[in-house]
Amino acid sequence: MQALLDDLGPLLTGLLTTLWMAGLSAVGALVLGVVVTAMRVSPIPVLRGVAFAYVQLFLNVPLLALLVLFVFALPDAGLLMPLPVTAVVVLIIYEAAYVAEAVRSGVNTVALGQAEAARALGLTFRQTLGSVILPQALRAVVQPVGNVMIALVMNTSLFAAVGIVELTAAANKTNLVHAQPIPIFVGAGLTYMVLALLIGLSTGWLERRVAIVR
Template sequence: MPKDISVMAGQLGHGLLLTLGMTALAFAGAVLLGLLLAVFRISPVLPLRAVATAYVTVFRNIPLLVLLVLFVFGLPDVGLLFSLFFTVTLTMALYWAAFICEVIRAGIRTVAIGQAEAARALGLSTGQVLRHVILPQALRSMVQPLANIFIGLALSTSLAAAVGVAELTGQAQFVMLKYDNPLTSFAVTTAVYVLITLSCALLAGRIERKVAIRA
């Protein structure tokens, strides 16, 4: 029994590492793409606004599991071969970027338009205005929404088990089938997800307070 527990812990630990890695990489990619989409959405260039609006509309109205199945099984059919981990992480980044785009766009709208006009009057370029004036002020209203998206992304990694990724939920299913012990494996998995969620919420709260104090 102790040996079985050690093996189970090792397998669940490996699954946790995959979950954390997938979450971190997908969130980083989603933030970068979401920021680009948000810039497109507030751009005065109509084609850029149209592309970003279409992207957000499409990806926010497709279930993530459908996208995972489409990318995992569809990309090889068109000759694009990637690792399963990379494909799932990329899909999640593309999906959650649509939501992050709206968070950033809403945050930008909280900054008075006079701030941008004053910055342009000083000779700053559009990129400099966004980087040095708009985004630092918008961050205060974006911390909690971004944290909520991070939590949602972390929890949604469990869907990767449906397409064969041995992340935390996938490993829990394997342990359940191998050792016929569903209660222990999924109780541990549940506790880990709760710990991730609470840790993220506490960290977001601290960041939000620090940003508010510095403002």
């Protein structure tokens, strides 16, 4: 416990790094995921094909492999970005595939008759999607998207593997100094657990507030 108190400053800095990187990644993944979902249900075959390939690719490639590729291989190709920016971009791209699948499941809960009624009223596909389908789909998948956000927060721990000092990396550095792995990593694990609980409780509350009464 003394090790945690002695290095509380660096650990809190690592926690703040985890929080801001997770926050940016969550917003980006939500936006990109909704766009990919719109492409998946688009009447244009090319868009559907691109979105399908995107989702299948990032659902089946390990995040760590993507991080290593973007961080160490892309600079050799002449594409240079700050390390935190690169990590956030990778996490956005990766988690957006999971968001897209969750939102698409919500789209499937919307009755087909509603889309047909919207077309009968003269609404375009974009208007139907934006005004009729997506609002209902998003309200139906609050909890699944919340689960994706929990996984996103946990996945920030992989940033330590590419040199970003977030919570896991800060805990590891503290352990190298004090050699007390049990209190240090238990403390870090409990912190991740608290973050997961906060997200779960928040999405549960939001789900009840926006639930569609059928």
